[in-house]
Every structure is written in C-alpha cells, then in structure tokens.
Amino acid sequence: MGFLWSKPEPWRTIRWGERDTDLQYIKDFLLDSDMQQIRILFFGPVGVGKSSFINTVHSALQGRMYTQAGVDNTASTSYTRKYTTYRPRERGSALCYPFVFTDIMGLDPTLGLLLEDVDAALRGHVRDGYEFKVDSPLSEGDDFYNSAPSDNDRVHVLVYVVPADTSETINERVLEKIRAVRRKAKDLEIPQAAIFTKVDLCSPEIKKDLTAVYQDCRLKKKMEQFSADVGLPMSCIFPVRNYHEENATRHNVDSLVLDALRNILNFGLDYLQFKSSSNQETGRPEAGRDL
Ligand SMILES: Nc1nc2c(ncn2[C@@H]2O[C@H](COP(=O)(O)OP(=O)(O)OP(=O)(O)O)[C@@H](O)[C@H]2O)c(=O)[nH]1
Ligand SMILES: [Mg+2]
DSSP, X not given: OOOOOOOOOOSSOOOTTOHHHHHHHHHTOOOOTTOOOEEEEEEOBTTSSHHHHHHHHHHHHHTSOOOOSOOOSSOSSOSOOBOEEEOOBOTTSSXXXXXXXXXXXXXXXXXBSOHHHHHHHHTTOBOTTOBOOSSSOOOTTSTTBOSSOOTTTSOSEEEEXXXXXXXXXXXXXXXXXXXHHHHHHHHXXXXXXXXXXXXXXTOHHHHHOGGGGGGOHHHHHHHHHHHXXXXXXXXXXXXXXXXXXXXXXXHHHHHHXXXXXXXXXXXXXXXXXXXXXXXXXXXXOOTTOOO
C-alpha cells in the first residue's frame, strides 16, 4: 500500500506573483512630513548575502537586474569593506524612495567587523565611504566620524542577515556578537528584523519551487533555532532568496523579497511614529540622541 504525501499548509501567506500590488504598496509608502527617510542597516556574518539582498530589492523595484552593491563568492573575509548607503529610486523616475540601505562589512568569529563600529553606525556617527578596520574602531576626530548625526544618519531598522543554507551553521562566537549588537540596538530602541538568505540551498523542494518556502519544516526549524538563540521573535524573521545567477527578475523571487521589505519598512515607520509621538507628549529628546 502506498502513502500519499501531502504538503503541510503554508504557515504564512504570500501573494505570489502579484508584483504590481507589492510594488504599489512600496510606492505608496509615505513618511510623515517631518521625516525624510528610514535607514535600514544590514548586519551579519561574512558572505551570507547582505550585499546581494540590497541588489535583489533594487532589482525587484526596478524590474531589471541590479548589481551596484559588490558581491563576491570566494570571500573568506568580508568583501564589503566600506560603509555604503544605497538610495533606491522609483522605476523610470529620478524620485528616491523614502528609505535607504546601509551595507557594511561582515562579521567574523575572530577578526572582521568591530562591535564599536556597529554601535557608531547605529547612532549615525559613521560617514559614507568609511573603510572598516579589523584592528581599530572609528574614532572621534577621524574625517569619517560624524559627531553631530541628524535623524537621517541614524539607523531606524537593524536587519540581521543569516544563511538558511544547511551547510552553514552560525558560529557560537558570531551568535554572541549578534546578541551583543542586539543589546545595543535595544538600548537605542531600534527595531530589529532578520532575513534568512539562500533558502534555495536549504532544501531541494524550495530550490525547485520557491513557493514551498513556508511549507518546509527544515527552514522553519532553522528560523526557530535562530529566534531562540538571539531572542528575536519569529514574526520578525523573513526567508528570502537573492538573485545570484539569473539575468532577469522572476515573479516569485520578487514576491518574497518585497514581502520582507514591506514588513521591515513598517517596523521603521512604527518606530519613527512612536518616537515622534512620545517626544511630543514628554518633550524628551529622542532615544539614541547623543547629548
Ligand atoms: N544560492 C544563493 N546564493 C546566494 C544568495 N544570496 C547570496 N548568494 C551568494 O553568496 C555569495 C556572497 O554574497 P554577498 O552578497 O557578497 O554576501 P555579503 O554578506 O555581502 O558578504 P561580505 O560583504 O563578504 O560580508 C555570493 O556568491 C552570492 O551570489 C541566495 O539567496 N542563494
Ligand atoms: Mg557584502
């Protein structure tokens, strides 16, 4: 007697292939008039797909492949060395969206990005073009140290980038660094999310059909493990597949990535609105502002 295997029900709903609706949501995304932009900082181990995610979102927004953030497939140390801000533009327009992406160097169990530099970046002290050093943090007095950051320089959403690839486990020392950064972000009240990249390398079913992403037990377990390891709720973790080998965009890849972006933007918006309403009520300075 044979068994009939049926796939489990997806544990989250994605509007697969409805790219126009997803794009419209992002186009309609507006900040209150006194806020200019949401700055999203990507942080995670070397080679997990931070820069690729930035390129993938741009590609989804533009409807064509975008490769401005440098990507490398051989790096044992971080390929991204400089603090770089990317400003996505609306397709066919000179208008910038009200959000920016900040790409930084990757984390390494031993060398790599220094936590002091992440702290400075969260507070808006790092100027674009700063080249991270593994042996000394950015210091006051350096040309790339911004001693008077504006609201636009500060980070409004911190996004951990984590590999879903089954061959990659996150080193305990890297997890400890992530926890340390999480404590810093918490002190600054900065909302946090995580993206799980390389879901195509997590299971053959997902590689074959990306729409199986929320039906795959291995991936869910990996996400739950990360959630337990660092304390980030599951509701803030999003699996994605980055563009890494194709020459044209694909609807399902775009759907997943735009869903993650929509949620991340909403976290940033809620944070800015909460901050501005609590400042109005109490007259207090904003969280994270250096006095
Ligand atoms: N299969 C697959 N490969 C991916 C995915 N995302 C990124 N990659 C590949 O992973 C490698 C590293 O990607 P990067 O975007 O450079 O990673 P990074 O986190 O920016 O790395 P550093 O800047 O070195 O810290 C590249 O070869 C990418 O093509 C994905 O979703 N699936
Ligand atoms: Mg990179």
